[in-house]
Amino acid sequence: MNTYIIKRLTAMVVTLWLIVTLTFFLMHSLPGSPFNQERTTSEAVQKNLEAFYHLDEPLLVQYGSYLKSLLTLDFGPSIKNSSQDVNDMLGRGFPISFELGLWTLLVAITSGIILGVVASLRHNGIIDYLAMTIAVVGISVPNFVMATLLIQQLAVKWPIFPVATWSSSMHMVLPILALATGPMAIIARLTRTSMLEVLTQDYIRTAKAKGLSPFKIVVKHALRNALLPVVTVLGTLAASILTGTFVIEKIFAIPGMGKYFVDSISNRDYPVIMGTTVFYSTILIVMLFLVDLMYGILDPRIKLHKKEGK
């Protein structure tokens, strides 16, 4: 087990390094720079600015010094907002995005699994069709449409919840709902499909033959086996939800980190682009690692380390 974890950690570092390298050179190959926007600056000022941010140095030297600062976990200053460090920006935005994301995940996973299980138990019945209709709607309606709809209905027409911003738990309800419908629908469909398959397995019949109640059969025997495919998508889903979403955060005026992803690119704000990418990649890689560990817990046949057992 330990050797497996060490191996995986090494692979994770290598992956991260590859991502950093690729992003760095791709980013610099983009036309434009942080300074040539609509406002023209004199050549001398331009030169000074570039010198200040070391942009006049050869690319490889810049790459080397970026790696060096990464090792000390320093993402550098933002070029666009010269008063801020990238670390500060992430430090302020991420906790908010993370809180929103965590609740969203919780809502999406529990309601998705319940919806999927209920649908599978009433296969081809009215409840099944109803649940799957909700799921299809959830998948096809983009979350910004869902968000505006929710605001219009539950904040403007019937002012139950606040329209936007992020301060109390009431403020959290609408963005969580808007963000959760998509993932919930995906999880519901996956759970249903995999439950339907598991329910026809011989060991379910064995469990019935033991005289167990339907509830025990579903919870103890079926669900655990049915959740494996769901766990697979959970890693990527969690990474993208936890790091914030540009659109939802924009609509609800939530000061999360979603906006940095998009703004930094149009601004050619090199340190911010690198910072957000590295941050997102790290979270994604860690999530995928956790998912792999989860497999081993959910299904004892999956051995995470080769030379054990037989």
Added chain:
Amino acid sequence: MKKVLEVKDLYVSFTTYGGEVKAVRGVSFALNKGETLAIVGESGCGKSVTSQSIMGLIPTPPGKITGGEILFKGRDLTKLKEPELRKIRGADISMIFQDPMTALNPTMTVDEQIIEGIIQHEKLSRLEAKQKTIDILHLVGIPGPESRLKQYPHQFSGGMRQRIVIAMALVCEPEVLIADEPTTALDVTIQAQILELFKAIQEKTGVSIILITHDLGVVAQVADRIAVMYAGKIVEAGNRRDIFYKPQHPYTKGLLNSVPRLDREEAELISIAGSPPDLFSPPIGCPFAARCDYAMEVCDRVYPFKTIMNREHHVDCWLQDERAKRLLAVK
């Protein structure tokens, strides 16, 4: 001898897109205390459906018991509600399935799978249930069960897994054990061991066994009585001696003839020509008539009456009729 279980004129159908499949059509038999009754027949003859109906495990829909009674301890199981059936399943009547590779839950430890059955039916603490699990694993011949309790099914061989499945079925000391092709998925040496185990357990516990199989070799080793099923009906039944040495139905004879034998010169494997009838619309006459070498006109038109050969041996065949015997004599 005391009757433990009695099936009377059982009918089971399945509704499919193609129509209604009449899988079991008027099956009757009784199971006595401590005996082994073998139900034999080829694939699709309704033997598994019969056994699953007794357990109330027919998937409904599409399956449905459309007629008859299953009497157990004076109660008709076909009339019981699901919660009452659940109390009987695993406690009074248990079942062993064909494929031990898939019959166990791959994500649960072996002890948990046995203990949950005990706790469902008996008022025992976890510790007592665990001791009972160890005892039953001893009984079915798992070496050193204490050390293997926390293992998962994939860490056992096929034969060992079938022993665990048997342990699971026997742990609540049922009166009836239904074994649906219990040795089909195992290799021959393991088969013999499992059959020995059945005999040993029966001697110790006095459990009555219904053995569903298509393997006459298995039947010859363990069965006291044999019922031969064809196209949803029991066409001949009797004790082992009568069925093996004095078979009356041409289908039974055909089955016995198709067992490969090492003591004969001919190398050719004998089979019964043709295939069983379509159960969407079963023939009104004898279902075997189309494949039968002795078929007469009456066979196609009217289902034969039951002829009683002796107290246990009976057969549904027109050849038993006096007139048929004259006809054969002329031929």
